[in-house]
Structures are given as structure tokens and as C-alpha cells.
Amino acid sequence: MKADLFDQRRLLELQAVDTQLTQLGQRRKKLDADPVYATAVQRQRALADKAANLTGDLADLDRDIERVEREVELVTKRADSDRTRMASGAATSKELEGLQSELESLARRQGTLEDDQLELMERREVLESELGEVRRQVEESRQVLADAEADRGRQLGEIDAETADATSTREALAINIPDRLVELYERIHAKQPIAAAELVGRRCGSCRLEKSPADMIPIKSAPIDEVIRCEECNCILIRTELPQSKPTTLGSEEELKKYT
Numbered sequence: 001m002k003a004d005l006f007d008q009r010r011l012l013e014l015q016a017v018d019t020q021l022t023q024l025g026q027r028r029k030k031l032d033a034d035p036v037y038a039t040a041v042q043r044q045r046a047l048a049d050k051a052a053n054l055t056g057d058l059a060d061l062d063r064d065i066e067r068v069e070r071e072v073e074l075v076t077k078r079a080d081s082d083r084t085r086m087a088s089g090a091a092t093s094k095e096l097e098g099l100q101s102e103l104e105s106l107a108r109r110q111g112t113l114e115d116d117q118l119e120l121m122e123r124r125e126v127l128e129s130e131l132g133e134v135r136r137q138v139e140e141s142r143q144v145l146a147d148a149e150a151d152r153g154r155q156l157g158e159i160d161a162e163t164a165d166a167t168s169t170r171e172a173l174a175i176n177i178p179d180r181l182v183e184l185y186e187r188i189h190a191k192q193p194i195a196a197a198e199l200v201g202r203r204c205g206s207c208r209l210e211k212s213p214a215d216m217i218p219i220k221s222a223p224i225d226e227v228i229r230c231e232e233c234n235c236i237l238i239r240t241e242l243p244q245s246k247p248t249t250l251g252s253e254e255e256l257k258k259y260t
């Protein structure tokens, strides 16, 4: 394929923009897999779960406390009524004996219930302080997550803006390069990240391999508007060390000497 060398050189600018776009894509992927953000999300979820579990435990405990309170109330009422009956003088001695024995049993029951009550209240206190601490941690992790989200949003915004800039730069560049040359570039670029590279001395700017002097002979003798490809990596090799004027062919020996 033939193409004006100056158009070929524009491919290097196109390549630079494409490299920038690739890097922007990589930055976006890296951001998606950001461990700080992922850890913050996980910690937030774990703490919220823990707080929910503790809140549930506390509600269970409150129900137990209420149940014991109700039972204490029943025991107290029963003992009061037994004592009233005993004091009434209407009870037979056998009944009095039974009431006395029931009062003793009720007193023992009340004692057990009061012990239970005390134990439940102590557990409640521990649970409440634990829940307080977890709620504080939830708040803290919510802040860390909000900061991480803000930072991520800011970085994504930067990437979006730079991508938009690079995309419009690319469009403007591509318009000024002949279609056939752009098409060739695109075909190569679809297969490899570097589709066009500078030939620096004898070295390909893409694969970095140095051509042998024998390999350089056809490159040097090729017409200036010939599109050269690297045999190693297949990219379009751009001869930037050629004369700066705009000849259509490399006509003279003198011009050849300038870059050999």
C-alpha cells in the first residue's frame, strides 16, 4: 500500500490517542476492582448485619424480661391473696397449713424469678453496650464508604472527561488521514494494541526488536510513500527520520543518505 509519509506519520498521533484510551479503560477496570472501596462495602454490610442481629437479640431479651415480670406479678398477687385469706380467720387449720406451705413455695418461686430477672437485666446491659459500639462502628464505616464513593465518583468523572476528549481528538485526527490508511490501521489495531510505531534507527517502536542490516535494505530502499510493516509484530512502521520536506517519492541518493 502507498500513502503519503506525512499521512503515515499522523498514524502515530492516532496511536498515541488510542494508547491513551486503552490506559483510560484500564484505569476504569482498576477502579471497579478497587480493594479500598470493596473492603468498605463489605465492612459496612457486615456491621449492618451485626447491628440487626443484636437488635433482634435485644428484642428477644425484652420479651423474656416481660414474661418474668408478669410471672412475678402473678406470684405476688397469689401470695397477697393467700395472706388475706389467712388473716381473715375464716380458714380451717388444715387450710391454714396448706396456705402456709403455698406461701413458702411462692416465696421460693419469687426468689428464683428475681434471680432470673437480675441475670436478664445484666445480659441486657451487656447487649445494649455492645449494640451501642456496633452502631458507632456502622456510622464510622458509613463515613468511610461515603468518602470512598466520593473518591471513586471523582475519578470516574475524570476518566469520563478524558475519554470524551480523547475520543473527539481521535475523530478529528482520523478525518485528516486517508480512509484506506485508517482502515489498515484499524484492522491491525483490532488484533493488537500497537498498530503503528516509529522506526527508531533499526528498532521497531512497538516490539522493540532491532532489525538486522540486511532487513534494513528493503526498508531503506522502499519508496518514501510505501507503507512498511514490521515483520516481527506486524505493525505499520513509520519512518520518522526521513526528510522533513514533502517529497512523494524518495527520488535521490542524497535523500537516502540523510537517514541511512
Ligand SMILES: [Zn+2]
Pocket (backbone or CB within 6 Å): 204, 205, 206, 207, 208, 209, 230, 231, 232, 233, 234, 235
Ligand atoms: Zn515490531
